[in-house]
Amino acid sequence: MSAAAGPLAGLRVIELGSIIAGPFAGRMLADLGAEVIKVESPSRPDPMREWGQGRHRGRKLWWPVISRNKKLVAIDLAGPAGREQLLGLLRDADAVVENFRPGTLEKWRLGYDELRRVNPSLILVRVSGYGQSGPYASRPGFAAAAEALSGLRYVNGHPGEVPPRTGISLGDSLASLFAVQGLLAALYRRGADGPGEVVDVSILESCLALTESMAPEFDLLGAVRQPSGARLEGNAPSNVFRSRDDRLVVIAANHDALFRRLCEAMGREELARDPRFATHDGRGRHQEVLEAEIQAWAAGLTAAEIDAALADSGVVCAPVSTIADVFADPHVQARGMLVSHHDPELGEFRAPGAFPRFSGGSGTVRWSGRWPLGADDAELLGANGDA
Numbered sequence: 113m114s115a116a117a118g119p120l121a122g123l124r125v126i127e128l129g130s131i132i133a134g135p136f137a138g139r140m141l142a143d144l145g146a147e148v149i150k151v152e153s154p155s156r157p158d159p160m161r162e163w164g165q166g167r168h169r170g171r172k173l174w175w176p177v178i179s180r181n182k183k184l185v186a187i188d189l190a191g192p193a194g195r196e197q198l199l200g201l202l203r204d205a206d207a208v209v210e211n212f213r214p215g216t217l218e219k220w221r222l223g224y225d226e227l228r229r230v231n232p233s234l235i236l237v238r239v240s241g242y243g244q245s246g247p248y249a250s251r252p253g254f255a256a257a258a259e260a261l262s263g264l265r266y267v268n269g270h271p272g273e274v275p276p277r278t279g280i281s282l283g284d285s286l287a288s289l290f291a292v293q294g295l296l297a298a299l300y301r302r303g304a305d306g307p308g309e310v311v312d313v314s315i316l317e318s319c320l321a322l323t324e325s326m327a328p329e330f331d332l333l334g335a336v337r338q339p340s341g342a343r344l345e346g347n348a349p350s351n352v353f354r355s356r357d358d359r360l361v362v363i364a365a366n367h368d369a370l371f372r373r374l375c376e377a378m379g380r381e382e383l384a385r386d387p388r389f390a391t392h393d394g395r396g397r398h399q400e401v402l403e404a405e406i407q408a409w410a411a412g413l414t415a416a417e418i419d420a421a422l423a424d425s426g427v428v429c430a431p432v433s434t435i436a437d438v439f440a441d442p443h444v445q446a447r448g449m450l451v452s453h454h455d456p457e458l459g460e461f462r463a464p465g466a467f468p469r470f471s472g473g474s475g476t477v478r479w480s481g482r483w484p485l486g487a488d489d490a491e492l493l494g495a496n497g498d499a
Contacts, residue, residue, distance in 0.1 A: 118145020118475040124205045130158040132284035133239045134211030137291040142181035143466035144475040154186040177463045179481025186486030199230045211239040214249045234308040235298045237291050243314035255283030262319035270341040286318040346396035359415035360432040377425035378409045455480035
C-alpha cells in the first residue's frame with residue numbers, strides 16, 4: 113500500500129443517503145484514502161448537486177467538494193434489481209454509511225439482517241436526526257432541529273435575542289464526525305475478519321455531546337446556562353475586541369499566566385496585581401470592568417498591531433476572519449490548508465484539504481466531485497448492471 117494513497121487505502125465504503133450528514137462522513141473517509149462508492153437514485157439524485165450559495169458556469173459549488181474522491185453509481189434501491197446490485201457491491205465492502213430516516217432500508221428489504229447475510233463482517237453506520245430508537249426516531253431530522261433540541265442553539269447568541277444559527281449546518285457536520293469515529297472504532301473491534309455491527313449516530317446526541325458542563329450544572333445546581341454573546345461567561349478575558357481600524361480580534365487570556373502576559377503587553381502590569389483580577393474566579397466576577405479596560409487598549413491599535421503585540425507576548429489572540437482573510441493568511445498558505453481541485457466543468461478552484469495530517473502519508477484530493485450521474489456504473493456494476 114502506498115503512503116500517498118492515504119491511511120484508509122484498501123477500505124471499501126458504500127455511501128447511501130443524501131444531503132450532508134452521510135455524504136460529509138463519506139467525504140472524510142474518501143479523503144483519507146478509502147474507496148467510497150456513492151449510490152444515488154437514478155430518478156432523484158442527491159440534492160447536494162444544487163446546494164450552496166454560489167453558482168459558477170451553471171453549477172453550484174458544494175457538490176464538487178462534498179463528493180470529491182468518491183465513485184458514483186446510480187441504483188434504484190427501492191426496486192428488486194437495484195437491491196441485487198447493492199448486495200453485489202456489499203460482498204466486498206467493509207462498511208455502509210447511510211442517513212435515511214429510520215425504517216427506510218428495512219422497507220426496501222435492505223435492513224442489517226439482510227445485509228449481513230451477504231457480508232457477516234459488514235459494519236452499518238446509521239446517521240439520523242434522533243437515532244434508531246425512541247419516540248422521536250421516525251421524525252425527519254435536520255441539523256437546525258437537533259441543535260435546538262439539544263440545548264446547543266439556546267446558548268448561542270446574545271442574551272435576550274433570538275438564538276442564531278452558526279451560518280453552517282453544524283449539527284450535520286458534528287454527526288458526520290461521530291459517524292467516522294464510530295466506524296473506525298467498529299473496525300478496530302471487528303479486526304480483520306470478525307463480525308460486523310451497527311453504529312447508531314444521532315444528530316441530536318452529536319450536538320448534546322458538545323454541551324460541556326451544562327448537564328451537571330443543571331442536575332446538581334439547578335443552573336440553566338444562558339447565552340453570553342461573544343464572550344465566555346465567567347471566564348475573563350475571553351471576548352472579541354474592536355480595533356482602531358474597526359476589526360474584531362479575539363483575545364483569550366483566561367488563566368493566570370496568560371493574563372499576566374496580557375497585562376505586560378498592554379503596559380498595564382498593575383491590572384495583574386489588582387485583587388479583583390488576581391484569580392480566575394475574580395476575573396469572572398469582574399468581567400465587565402476588566403474587559404472594558406482591554407477594549408480601551410485595543411481601540412488605540414490596529415488589528416495587525418494587536419495581533420503582533422499579543423502573539424509576541426504568548427497571549428492567545430486571532431482576528432475574526434472572513435473567508436477572504438483566510439485565503440490571504442500566511443499560516444493557511446504555509447500549511448497548504450486550501451488545496452486545488454481540478455474540475456472539468458468548473459475549472460480549478462481551492463477548498464479545504466484532507467485533514468488530519470499523518471507522518472506516514474496523509475489523505476489527498478484525488479479528484480473533484482463529478483457531475484455525471486452514475487459516472488462509475490460501468491466499472492462497478494458491469495455492462496449489464498451486475499455488481
